[in-house]
Amino acid sequence: MLFKTITKENLRTFITNIIKENQTFAPVVVSTDADNNPIYQFKKVDSFEEIKINYTKSYSSIKNFFLPYKEDLSTFHFNENGWEQKINYRVNPRVLFGVRACDINALIKLDQVLMKGSFPHPYYIARRKNTFIIGLDHEPMADCFCQSLDTNEVVHGFDIFLTDIGPKYFMLINSSKAFNLLKNITIEEVKEEDRENYIKEKNRLASLFKSHVDVTGMANLMDIEFESSVWQKWGDKCLSCGSCAMVCPTCYCYTVCEKINLSLKTASKEKMLYSCNLIDFAEVAGGHNFRPKSSDRLKYRYYHQHRGFVESFDESKCVGCNRCQKACPADINPVEVLRDLRKENIK
Amino acid sequence: MEFSGIPLKKLRAAFFDFTSCEGCQLQILNHEKNLPDFLSLIEIVNFREISSDKRDDYEIAFIEGAVSRKDQIDRLKDIRKKAKLVVSLGTCACYGGVNAIKNNFSIESMVDEVYKENKPETIPVQKISEIISVDLEIPGCPVSKIELEYIILCLALGSVIEKKKYPVCIECKQNMNHCFIDKGSLCFGAITRAGCDSICVNGGLPCYGCRGPSASVNWMSLKNILIDKGITEEEILEKLSLFNSLNEVIKDEN
Amino acid sequence: MTYKIPVYDINNEHSLSQTPNFNNKNALMKTDMVYQCEITNIVELTESEKLFQLKIINPIEAKIFSFLPGQFVMVEVPGFGEIPVSISGSTSRRGSVALCIRKVGKVTGILHKLKKGTMLGIRGPFGTHFPMKQMKGSNILLIAGGLGIAPLRAPIYWINEHRSDFENVHILYGVKTPEQILFDFQFDSWRKIYNYDIHVIVENSDKSWQGKTGLITDLFKDISIDVKNTYAIVCGPPAMFKFVCDYLNKQGLAMNQMFISLERRMHCGMGKCCRCMVGSTFTCVDGPVMDFWTVMNLKEAI
């Protein structure tokens, strides 16, 4: 990793030029919520001015640039002799600008499952390797609890990461691709005062967290509290709508659906992101459902995050972005669920 | 005919309209790109709106619209006798649809108000399955042509027709919409069966449930959520009854 | 000066141009590329079950494809879907895959319409297998409920092909009604040629049925087992294997000497879609074959 600084003016020029030559996605305002707060999403931008650089967090996570909601795994082409299967992993390079630390950490978690271990997922790898990520530090929102999950700091998984230190940005450069691009613009060596400002800023950001949840020993607790009434309590609220998993930066489960083209000449095998909260997630032949109740399914989502994933990778799958609560019509709040489980809410 | 080892059957289909806006029938002619392929999968033997040919040897009868007059009942029974497979096409046929709002008023006062003389005969609105047995329901106001294409293809191939069990919210998220409930308004997407690609929410309108309930409905929770947001029970009921499609959901309430 | 991000074409990676080898779990490969197979034979077993004999067309793929008893493949019917099916044949017949499939829904329904000569696809083998080598020198109890006999055919063939490695072999098989009995045309050869002891029991019998009536556990009265030197392989619905294994455990058979095969919904076979996760275990990668101890330690296994 290299450490440099870049002036705000130069960053603007840099990003403007990147936008000119690459498909670039960055946060823009798309709506406002009941309290009149802006809602942001990563959308394709045509100029630096469109970007809301001081955005809070995007409503949907950036995982969908790597795991699209829907994606053709392969296509079948029918002919007189039968059929032929075709697979293509080609992805055009694109740039994501303004990605938060927790979201980059979420990608690292996905990398564990989808790039390493058994049966690496070529579709994901193709997207991951063709996405240039420029990260950006920010003040946490009141409901962000990434600090509790150690995901508010990044050390890898990005190309460039920026921290605002007043007149300029402190810059972490983490790929040769990034290094080559930066040759186009003036960047500066880190000076003593920059380092001071950087550390100060980092400490300031860390001190701003208001939401905390203790996840130590959570993995075992999940097993111990498997029959807990807490699940019933939250399960009664849950609408089994799957919104949480759709916006979550690390939920990756899916369903597969095949479609024959009306012409009967081709068919496609489509992967669609699913959610373990949906009623037929664990339904098998014969109609048996392993998780018939909404509370079973809600529990399972937490179980995968705080036990299953920990067992495999020694860390939780949740990064603490709290998008799931924002997207949940029933306002189910992961911090409250986990606290309930720790019996911290009982006075 | 055969498709990759599977026998392919060109089904003789008829389309009939009852009390409706005929918007669902219109969808059959839409999605123009696929229309020639679509028409090659079925043989249309009766479709008054676009053809003056009329034959009674149909295997599948697609019924659009609800019942709102006595003579329609006999017409329906006759269709049931002739068809091997009866399909309710659209929300009117499956649930009564917008027409059923009429059932909140007394027939007599209604007729009096609109017709001073030459008063027509009319009965309360009923869905098709209240009159005859229905083999397949394809709700939607209007039906989604893409879904209809899929169903016709399944019928031609003799394959199982899979209904989505999950609610509209999933599709709404796929379309990266901001949730109406987070905006403080009402939406029934969380209890409505997906398959429309959340087309209403994409366009700026909440989902009022034209496709009927999804496979897992938690009405009590949704109702509490809406009331928490400051939406009145009266408004919830008004919107819930737009299509007459979510009635069974409220029944659970008691 | 350019700001263009270079393309990284993963298609150029050497391993992606190779024929996928699903036994090499850690390699980057075209994980969704199927082996094309021809249906060479279809045996109608009952009204709802058929045995499909598939032949892998490409000789290289036929050579790569090797499996162990208990493993499964993902069967692809292009345009309709892909489903997990246990391999129900001998491990020694290279390039040939036998599948016994019950008609329950969309894909299986279409499979039952297909004729000899149709092309299908398979991916695999996936999952864990029965530890046949570890069982060497022991008595073997093969216990099947209903369709559970399908995955048992692989160990049945294996044991015969290595007959001297094993002691007594008992097959206990329970079904609901007599018509549902599968593979009874093979029972004679299994008894006489393979030298297995076979017991069948039917839950609801009719006049035509000459044999025993009752629950599968009733069959234990007819055999004697040496719990110290026996391994059990149990396949069937969750309620059945729990019942059977609990019984055997009470008789003194150790939990880790009983193996069962779990069924879950699966869409990939590779630990990616999460549909088959039980607690934190992937049935497709860490299973479907597990010993009873492991299963009992999984939340919501049954």
Add this chain to the structure above:
Amino acid sequence: MKIDMNINISHLARVEGHGDIHIQVKDGQLVDAKWSVVETPRFFEVMLKNKSLDMAPLIVSRICGICSISHTIASIRAIENALLITPPEKAQKLRLLALYGEILQSHSLHFFFLAMPDFYNSHSAISLMKTKGEIYEAALRIRGCANFICDIIGGRSTHPVSFCIGGIAKTPNIEEYTYLAENLSKIVADLEFAAETSLSLQMPSFERETEFVSLKGETNYQLIGGSLMSSDGVEKIENEYLAMTNEYTVDFSTSKHARLSRDSFAVGPLARFNNNYEFLHPEAKKEAEKFNLKPINYNPFNNNLVRIVECFHVLYKSIHLIEQLIEDKSKDIVSEYSVFEAEGIGAIEAPRGILYHHYQINKKGKIEKANCVIPTTQNNGNIHHDLSFLVKQELSANKNDKNITHLCEMLVRSYDPCISCSVH
């Protein structure tokens, strides 16, 4: 020759909804000719009672699946007129564009799929597609593009979702505009090809002087709001629509009839053409000249050709409007409003003619009373009178019953009646 003939067509095909034709001739003399609508009434006006305002456009959209955009816009306009809301200009432009889309969609549906088979002695477009492949490929592209406009602007081509009281809920992005503009430019050739082919179509010769009612063009071919006019010289403002329609019931039809200066009047493409010819787009005028059409034209069969003329008009207008919209960077698309006791009328030109929605709103913002007057309702009387005129003309030309039946069907179709709409 003194002939007897009874023509009874029940549920006329290739029209929207259920209508019957009855002709009775005795000794070569016409005894009775009836156009009777037998559609079941749905009582939309009653359904609207006590409904919240935002529900009104959604409900009335379901009056008709083919012209749902027109109903939605008319409904919203009635509410906006009542509550004195002026939607932002951009929203107004988008609504107009959607209406263009609907006219193109509806006209091309009618011309190619419902009317065209008559001219080739065919029963349906489905069979005609096999022999007239080229025309139908063009027709499908035209319709595809028309539906695409509606999808993009209204969120969906049938029962739009993006129109709201005060404006519009979303605007297309640049990519969508550009794609739309490109597609529209592409189908110009298709439409020209279709028009070229239509030159050879023989419209039956028939004329009956009648009154034509439409919105009054001041500076353009008026489609949304403004004042009302008739070719007999009547002029009214939007709010006086009742004086323009004068609905009454008849015993042989569930749909009402209407009259103004004469027994009946006509609305629709030919009425607009006759009343507002000067405001047609020059390219549309050129087309009209090719068809030898000039105002004032009294042959209802020419409605068919005027549809093609109007297609040219809306096509060129749409292309132009999209250019303007691309330039229009304003973000203002919805006007705020408050509710009070009020009454409002919205008049617009639907594909089949002038359409009125009229609501009384109470102080709680609920609809107290509603009235909708549908184009086909206004045309029913005219169709009815045309029928006897046509039969008489053909009888004196010694035509047989087969010929007469065919012509009667064609006559009704040329009005493109939207029957379920008329019995709302």
